[in-house]
Amino acid sequence: MNTSLSRAAAGIAGLVAILLMVPLVAMQFTSEVNWGIGDFIAAAALLFAAGMTYHLATRHSRSRAHRNVVLLLVLAVLGVVWAELAVGLFT
16 A cells, blocks of 8 residues: 555544544433444444545546545445444335
């Protein structure tokens, strides 16, 4: 892996860790959020995969429109997968 890709992966992993602090902290204050270790692993994998997909698909793009389209597509797929895992949207 080259240096810029490693740096991007580390940055995305850091952002994922920060995002996962939200449910972790919420679990300390309410019983409405009840995640297990598997939930955190699945969320981390999904968020990291989405971040890396966006980075890899846009790293050579100079067009803001292209980056925005890729962002919308990645977020749409992430949202559908997240909803399916959370509540069984398609079952």
